[in-house]
Amino acid sequence: MKSVGYSLSTLLAISMFCSVGLAQQAATTSSSPTVPRRVNFSGKTADAEEHSPTLAQVVALDECDPTTFNAALGPDFCKNVALAALGYATTLTDLFAKAANGTPDPGWDFEPDTVTMKEGATLSVVDLGGEPHTFTEVAQFGGGFIPPLNHGEATVHECSGGFSNLAVAKTRILQASTVNITGLKEGKHLFECCIHPWMRVTVDVKSRDEK
Numbered sequence: 001m002k003s004v005g006y007s008l009s010t011l012l013a014i015s016m017f018c019s020v021g022l023a024q025q026a027a028t029t030s031s032s033p034t035v036p037r038r039v040n041f042s043g044k045t046a047d048a049e050e051h052s053p054t055l056a057q058v059v060a061l062d063e064c065d066p067t068t069f070n071a072a073l074g075p076d077f078c079k080n081v082a083l084a085a086l087g088y089a090t091t092l093t094d095l096f097a098k099a100a101n102g103t104p105d106p107g108w109d110f111e112p113d114t115v116t117m118k119e120g121a122t123l124s125v126v127d128l129g130g131e132p133h134t135f136t137e138v139a140q141f142g143g144g145f146i147p148p149l150n151h152g153e154a155t156v157h158e159c160s161g162g163f164s165n166l167a168v169a170k171t172r173i174l175q176a177s178t179v180n181i182t183g184l185k186e187g188k189h190l191f192e193c194c195i196h197p198w199m200r201v202t203v204d205v206k207s208r209d210e211k
Helices: 008-019 022-028 066-073 081-085 092-100
Strands: 045-047 055-061 109-111 114-118 122-127 136-138 178-181 187-192 200-206
Touching (some): 055 114, 066 081, 066 092
Parallel strands (some): 045 114, 055 122, 114 200
Antiparallel strands (some): 055 109, 122 178, 187 200
């Protein structure tokens, strides 16, 4: 794996975008984390009606290495202590290198990749990873707001501006927190992380009357 350098300005941008303001976060997420519900990881497709007609769930996962991430981005940015202790963590340098080579780290993932749910159901998104993510609806999948992680893909307009854009900030999910999305209309909806844009989910919302 060849090494990939990134400038101080890039690191500062990541830190600013991902760690901006507890006050802003308080306005966009609950002050007390929701206890995650149990998730079935057996397949890549989840059906909201399998266990509940009104709830579907997606989890955000990552394998950030606390030592290298926190040295560059600030204390407690990455809280993925358990995986790191077992040797499964990815360093910040390796994360950028893999993205630059067009092989982004699969440890950064939304599970499942495809969700089918009925109109009127709630989509619950839980961050079980060690660092912040976003769950941002986009018209088309594309790059996020950190160009070195985009592998040449242009930043989609829904991610532009990073967390200085209030619309993006509202889609942020901090570690161990939950965001519930309601009101999705019938049809296909695309969601991605504006920080790690290979984290993508397609949500297929069916009519209430469809069997």
